[in-house]
Amino acid sequence: MLTTTRPTTGEGAQPDLAALASLLADRTRAAFCTALLDGRAWTAGELARHAGVAPSTASEHLTALVEAGLLAEVRQGRHRYVRLASRETAELIEAMSAAAPKAAPPRGLRAVHRSNALARGRTCYDHLAGALGVAVADAVTRQGWIAWEDGPSLTAEGRTGLAALGAELPARTRRPLVRSCLDWTERRPHVAGAVGAALCSRALEAGWLVRPGGGRAVRVTAEGRTVLAGTLGVPDEVLESAGA
Amino acid sequence: MLTTTRPTTGEGAQPDLAALASLLADRTRAAFCTALLDGRAWTAGELARHAGVAPSTASEHLTALVEAGLLAEVRQGRHRYVRLASRETAELIEAMSAAAPKAAPPRGLRAVHRSNALARGRTCYDHLAGALGVAVADAVTRQGWIAWEDGPSLTAEGRTGLAALGAELPARTRRPLVRSCLDWTERRPHVAGAVGAALCSRALEAGWLVRPGGGRAVRVTAEGRTVLAGTLGVPDEVLESAGA
DNA sequence: GGCACGTTTCGGCGGCCGCCGAAACGTGCG
C-alpha cells in the first residue's frame, strides 16, 4: 500500500497526486510502463531484462504498480503476465511522456538502432506515432478527412474514406473519434482516438504494417506502401525510411 | 537540473518520464501544483504557508519546478509570483489528479470546511468542477447543448445558447471546443475545453459565481442562481448547497 | 519424482532527497 493512509472513497477525499507520481518517479518503473505502451502483456522476467534489473527487483516494482491499479496482471503457470490496466492509463502515460524532458539518446549500437526505429514509426498503445504517425496525420488532413478548427474532428469524407480502407469505427462510444496526441519525437500532433485506433489496427490486420521486433516499432510493408501512398498520399520519403 | 544528463533535443532523444514524475512525487511540490490549479499566481510565501513548510524549503521546490518548465515565474519587488506554465500543464495535472488514489479526508475543522467547499464547487484551472461543475454538465446535456456520442461535441443549440448567455467562444483555435474532464470528487465527467472555459469565465465576470476564499472554491450568487436554474435548468439542491 | 526455471520474500546496504535553521541578500517603506 502507499505511504498515505488507506484510500478513502467517502466525502472530502482528495487525490493524492504525489502518490501516483511516486509510482512513475523511478527509472525502472517508468521503463516498465513505457515498454507496456505497446499494448501487449509482458512477463515479469522480460521486463526485468528490458530494464536491466534483477528479477527480484522487478517483482517488487510490479507488485506496487498492480496494487496501485496502473497495471493488470494475469498469472499463467509460472509466468506473471502484466499489461497496462486500461486505455485511460495508457493515455495518461502518453500525456506525461509528451510533457517530460528529453533524456540523452541511448548508447550502444543496438540501442541506437532500436531508438531510430521507434522514431521512424511506432505504436502509441493503439494508434500510430513517430515520423510515420505524424505523416499519416498530415496526409489525412490534406485529404480533408480531419479538420482541425476548434479541435480535431472527423469529416464526412473522412468517414467514407475510412470505410473504403476497411477501417471500422466502433458505434456509439463515449470515446472521442479524433484526439490529438503530441508526438514526443516529432513535437507535432498525430491522430489518436477511435479513428487513430481504427487506422492502426486495420493497417496491422491487413499487413500494411508489421512489428519486426515484437515491440512498439512498426515497419511499412510493400502493400502498405502502395495503400498509404495511393489512398492517403503519404510522402514517399517517409514510407521509404519506415519501410524494409 | 535533473538527475539525468542535460536534455538533448537531437534525434533519438527519448522522454524521461521518471524525471517529470519525480517533480510531482513529493507531497509539497504536489500541493503547490494543486493549489496553482486555480489559475492565479501565488507568492512563494503563500505557497509555503499553504503547504506547511518553511519558506526556504518552498523556495527550493519552486526553483526546481520552474527550471523544469512546469511553472512560470514573475519577480515583482521582493515577491516571487509563480503560476502554472501553460494550459497544457494544467491539463496534465488535472489528468493525473483524476487517476490518483484518494487520500484520507483532511483533519481539523477549517480544513474540512475548505474541503467541503471544494467538493461543492470549484474551478479546474479555467472551467467548473465539483458537484456544481457536474450539475452544469448534466444540465447542458439535458438542454441538448452538448452531445456525447463519439466524444463530447457542441451542438448548434449549444452555440446559440452560449451566445445568449454572453459567453463568447474564441475563433479558430486548435483547442477542442468541448473536452471531457473526469471530476475527482464526483467521479463523473464535467465540461472542459473552450466551452467549459467560456462558461466559467462568463459566470465569474457576470457575478453569477464568486470566489469567497480567493482560492479554487466558488459560490453561486443570487443572480447566478436565477440564471443557472432558469436558463440551464440546474437542479435547485445543487445551487442551494453551492450557494451562500 | 526430480530437475529447471520463473518468480517471490527478506535482509541489508547505499544513495538520494526533503526538511529545517541560521545567515545573508534585496526591496520597499517609514
Next chain:
DNA sequence: CGCACGTTTCGGCGGCCGCCGAAACGTGCC
C-alpha cells in the same frame, strides 16, 4: 537611512527507497 519582510543559500540531519543476492516457493517438463 535603517528597519521589516520576503526570499535565498548552505550545511547538516534523518528517513525513505531502490538495489542486489540468497534462499524459498510453485509450476511445468522430462
